[in-house]
Amino acid sequence: MARTQSALPLLCLTTATLLALTACGTSNGSTEGQGSAPELTAQAEVGEGEGSLSILAWPGYVEDGTNDPAVDWVSSFEEETGCMVDFKPFGTSDEAVTLMRSGQYDVVSASGDASLRLIAGGDVEPVNVDLVESYEGIYPFLKDQLWNTVDGVNYGVPHGWGANVLMYRADQVTPAPTSWRSVFDDAEQNSGKVTAYDSPIYIADAAVYLMAHNPDLGITNPYALDADQLAAAVDLLKAQREHVGEYWSDVVKEVQSFASGSSVIGTTWQVGANIAQADGADVKTVLPEEGATGWSDTWMIGAESEHKNCAYKWLDHIASPEINAQVAEYFGESPATPAACELTQDASHCETYHSGDEEYASQIWYWTTPVADCIDGRTDVECTDYSEWTKAWTEIKG
Amino acid sequence: MSVDTRPADAAPGRPSRQALSALLYRRGRLRLAGLLTAPAAWLILVYIAALSALLITALWTVDTFTGKVSTTWTLDNLIQVTTDPVYQTIALRTLRIAVLVTVVDMVLALPIAFFIAKVASPRWRGVLVVAILMPLWASYLVKAYAWRNVLAEGGLLEWLGINSPGYSEAAVVIALSYIWLPYMILPIHAGFERVPDSLLEASSDLGAKPLATLRLVILPILVPSIIAGTIFTFALTLGDYITAQIVGGTTQMLGTVVYANVGAANNLPLASAVALIPIAVIMAYLLIVRRTGALNNL
Numbered sequence: 006m007a008r009t010q011s012a013l014p015l016l017c018l019t020t021a022t023l024l025a026l027t028a029c030g031t032s033n034g035s036t037e038g039q040g041s042a043p044e045l046t047a048q049a050e051v052g053e054g055e056g057s058l059s060i061l062a063w064p065g066y067v068e069d070g071t072n073d074p075a076v077d078w079v080s081s082f083e084e085e086t087g088c089m090v091d092f093k094p095f096g097t098s099d100e101a102v103t104l105m106r107s108g109q110y111d112v113v114s115a116s117g118d119a120s121l122r123l124i125a126g127g128d129v130e131p132v133n134v135d136l137v138e139s140y141e142g143i144y145p146f147l148k149d150q151l152w153n154t155v156d157g158v159n160y161g162v163p164h165g166w167g168a169n170v171l172m173y174r175a176d177q178v179t180p181a182p183t184s185w186r187s188v189f190d191d192a193e194q195n196s197g198k199v200t201a202y203d204s205p206i207y208i209a210d211a212a213v214y215l216m217a218h219n220p221d222l223g224i225t226n227p228y229a230l231d232a233d234q235l236a237a238a239v240d241l242l243k244a245q246r247e248h249v250g251e252y253w254s255d256v257v258k259e260v261q262s263f264a265s266g267s268s269v270i271g272t273t274w275q276v277g278a279n280i281a282q283a284d285g286a287d288v289k290t291v292l293p294e295e296g297a298t299g300w301s302d303t304w305m306i307g308a309e310s311e312h313k314n315c316a317y318k319w320l321d322h323i324a325s326p327e328i329n330a331q332v333a334e335y336f337g338e339s340p341a342t343p344a345a346c347e348l349t350q351d352a353s354h355c356e357t358y359h360s361g362d363e364e365y366a367s368q369i370w371y372w373t374t375p376v377a378d379c380i381d382g383r384t385d386v387e388c389t390d391y392s393e394w395t396k397a398w399t400e401i402k403g
Numbered sequence: 404m405s406v407d408t409r410p411a412d413a414a415p416g417r418p419s420r421q422a423l424s425a426l427l428y429r430r431g432r433l434r435l436a437g438l439l440t441a442p443a444a445w446l447i448l449v450y451i452a453a454l455s456a457l458l459i460t461a462l463w464t465v466d467t468f469t470g471k472v473s474t475t476w477t478l479d480n481l482i483q484v485t486t487d488p489v490y491q492t493i494a495l496r497t498l499r500i501a502v503l504v505t506v507v508d509m510v511l512a513l514p515i516a517f518f519i520a521k522v523a524s525p526r527w528r529g530v531l532v533v534a535i536l537m538p539l540w541a542s543y544l545v546k547a548y549a550w551r552n553v554l555a556e557g558g559l560l561e562w563l564g565i566n567s568p569g570y571s572e573a574a575v576v577i578a579l580s581y582i583w584l585p586y587m588i589l590p591i592h593a594g595f596e597r598v599p600d601s602l603l604e605a606s607s608d609l610g611a612k613p614l615a616t617l618r619l620v621i622l623p624i625l626v627p628s629i630i631a632g633t634i635f636t637f638a639l640t641l642g643d644y645i646t647a648q649i650v651g652g653t654t655q656m657l658g659t660v661v662y663a664n665v666g667a668a669n670n671l672p673l674a675s676a677v678a679l680i681p682i683a684v685i686m687a688y689l690l691i692v693r694r695t696g697a698l699n700n701l
Contacts, residue, residue, distance in 0.1 A: 103669055106471075126471055197569065251570050251652045258649075265555040267570060392465065392670065399663070400489045402655045 043125075045308055047133035047159075051317040054088040058315040061104055062114040063302070064094040065276070065336040066164075066323075076335050078328045085322075088315035097204060097254055098372070105129070111310040112319055114164055116300045117152030118206045118372035122391070124160050129305040131158045136317050139324035142342045146363055151380060152373050153303040162320045165329075165338035166301035167358065168369045169202065169210065170290040172273035172281075174263060185214045185293045188270060189241055192248035200262060200271030201245065203252035205394035206372055208401075209298045210272060211238040211245075213370060217295040226381035227298065228373040235389045235397060242401045252402065256280075263288055275358065276337035296368035333358070454682070461675035472671055480676035490660075494680050497657045500576055501640035507580040508587040508636045509629060516588050520595030521603075535588050543582065547649045550578040554650055570652030578646045579639075586635035594628025595621075630692045637688065641681040657681055 060067050067090065070077035079090050093110065095101040098119035105113050105128050115123055123129045134140045140162055147163035154160065173182055178195065189211070192199050201207055212227035215237055224234050250268055253259035256277045262268035263277075264286040278290045304323060306316045322328055326344035333340035334349050339358040346355035359365035373380065379388040389397075427434045461480050466473045484490045519531045538546065553559040553567075554574050560567040568574050598621055606616040644658025651659070657680055664674035 099669060103665075246653060249653050261551075262555075265557055267556045395664070395670065399493075399655070399660060400487075402653060403489065403492060 043127035045127065045130040047131040048136060048313055048317065049133065051136050052314045054086045054315045054318060055312040056087060056089065056315075057091065058088040058112065058312050058319055059091040059093065059110050060112050060114075060319065061093050061095060061101060061110040062112075063116075063336075064096075066114050066332060067092040067094075068332075068335060076331070078322075078331050081328075082319065082322045086315060086318045088312065088318060090319075098206070099204070102126075102128075105307065108307065108309040111307050111312045111316045113305050113307065114302045115161070115305050116302050116372050117150075118300075118374050118391075120152045120160065120303050120305065121155070121374040121376065123305060124155055127308055129160055130308040132161050132306055132317075132320070134159050134162065137162055137321045137324065139321050139326075139329075139342065142326065142344050143324060144341060144343060144361060146366060147301060147341055150301065150371070152301065152371060161303035161305040162324050163341045164302040164304055164323065165333050165336065165341055166299060166366070166369075166371065167275055167338040168292055168297045168299040169272050170275060170278070170297060171270070171293050172263065172278050172288050172290045173270040174266065174287060175289045176287045177266065177269045181289065181291070182270065183291060183294055185210070185295050185297075186218075188272070189214050189245055190218075192245050195270050196248040197250045198267065198269040199245065199248045200251050200253055200259060200268035201242075201249055202272050203254040205391065205398040206298070207272070208235070208238050208242065208394050208397060209370065209372070209375075211241045213295055213298060215241065226379075227370050228375050229379040229381035229383065229388050230375065231379070231383075231386040231388055235393065239397050239401055243403075246401060246403065260284070260286070274337070279337045292365070292368065296370065299369035299371050301371045330354075333360075457675045457678060457682075460672055461679060463672045465670045465672055480673050481679075483673070484676040484680065490677065490680075493655050493657060493660055494684075496572070496654070497641060497681070498684065500572065500579070500656065501637050503576045504579045504583060504640045505587075505633045505636045507576065508584050509633065511580070511584060512587040512591050512632060513629075516591040516595050519588075520592050521598075521600075532592070535585050535592075538582075539585050543645065546582055547578055547646050550574070550581065550646075551649050554578075570650050572651070572654045574650040574652070575647050575654055575656075578650050579643060580636075582646065583636040583639050586639065587632035590628045590631040590635075591625065594625045594631075597628075598624050627695050630695055634689070634692070638681075638685045641685060 067079060068076045069079035069090065069092070079092070083089055093104065095104055098116050101113060101115060102119050102122050104110065105115075105123055106126065108128075113123070113129070115129070120129075143163055147166065148154075149159070150163075153163060171182060171185065171188070173187075175181070178187070187194070188199050188201070202210070208230075209227040212224055212230055212234065215222055215234075216224040216227060219237065222234050222237050224230065230238065251262055253262070253268075253271075256274055257280070259268065259271075259273060260277050260281045263281050264284055273290065275290065278288055281288045304320050306313060306320070310316055323332065324342060326340075326342050327348055329340045329342045330345035330348035332338075333345060334351065334354055337358075339360040340346065340349075340355065343361055346360055349355065351357075355361065375389060375391050375394055377387050377390045379386065427437065460472075462476050462478065463472055463474050464477050464479065465471065515535075519528055519535075523531055551570075554570065554577070556567070556569070558567060568577070602620060603616060606620045607613075611619065642658055644656060644662045647654050647656045647659050648662075657677055660677050661674045664670045664677065
């Protein structure tokens, strides 16, 4: 009896707390409208800089000389504009979306699998490209794409792009692979040493493979999969999982695996191959015959940013040929501006990365957020969206 | 209560303070409330409110397109987490890893703790306890990455001629056992210290062999300490997500699923639902071991 009595006040307090929390949690229903971007307007002009700028970007995109004294394009920006840069790197697109949602960042380098989510969530605002001088020089095939333009409204300035290529240890994988088959149907040959990118977006890699080898499925865009097509991709990835030694999300960790031989074949970014080769690992990369997924980044401006003038100045700075050349060379990607190819230290850089090679670029399916409205134009079916891909990814990894 | 036991108002200097103590003395409930307010507030704010927030978040959903949390009530997440075979597999795997880590640590910690508490000379005792504590001064990440190198192909283990399990579930068990070992040794060591030497001498005087002494005298006294240690290793393993990512290869644990859903998929409600599983498991475990008195040994 005494026990019950002493527990009673605590119980009351708990209930009160629960009720209080519940009261906060009423539904507002404002996030229901799917697919359309919130009404936001772009700047009409660029004024004086506000003195500071916080940047959210992939590691390697914002260098101020602290990592390597020779690599610095932030100091010149700070001197020219007076906007002091505060840089925060992110590791995955999903992390970028979460961080951007906090409203603390003025600009972000969003890949295609993040940009649509940011636009739909009202986290980024339209960009008036007329105010960005360097915009004109950018490759036309990067402009007005699915991941940076919605309903004809432009949401940012294209940055570099690259493919998710196939990397292999040349001393251990013979003959040299030319097809994604070696990580799917033939994964057995390197069982336990296959690696794959640890993100739901990797499902698109399986879809690219199926598109070439299983035409009956009718996949025409790896980011527009109906339920049956997704199931086929999931089956393929589940079969692959038996032979996967490790999924990677951190490119440095992946490079280490290749260096030690724990992984011998799998998907990578060119920057990973560059690091591995610089470390002396005998790795090679290839763009397989089926084509590949890839990424194309867009510099976007936060809707809640208080430093929009500095933000526009940054967009202009990063897309200018001199800076674009430096970033592309340091990061290991194709520059977005043809003029940058003349300015790289390694004269063959643009050749290595197939910059401006439209045929090469046309083999790349740039990361795009999967949404319910099929982006391949089908209207008779509903496509699977990113949350379904995420659930499927958990299931694949088992 | 017929006799008035109140002390006479002897000190007239501080009437207000005296009035307060007199009031508290007369009103038992007020006194109790005063004593309990601070700890209860702490408990409610930090623990119960956080848990309730977790539970409530688990009942929300995420707008699939924008990825924002939408505050409409649904049981979908809880149903999915409890019925989907994938989450059952992951929960069972996590449980298996936690049990294995606990057993490995227990087997390693018992002789070590016994040696420190009962065999080593007093001078060495201090040195050994510091040696046990020392790994705790190093960063968790450094230790996990060190194991990544040790277990790698051509790593230290293979160099020593031992077959490395590679990045796998076994690797997770090994790395976590190493990382949590001090949390097992310390409570068991404290338990051994509490076993009086005279008891062991009495046992041997009465003709018991060392093993019998261990089984009949030491172990019963030690059980609460061992369980106290298992609570640490078990609970810490259930919630871990870093080691699994570093040496786990393809191994998914509850922690990595929570991490993937919060950090990557942006699905806080589903992550909350998954996070409720280890909470339920550890609460069940605490309820079971409550009667052994282990909680007094924490």
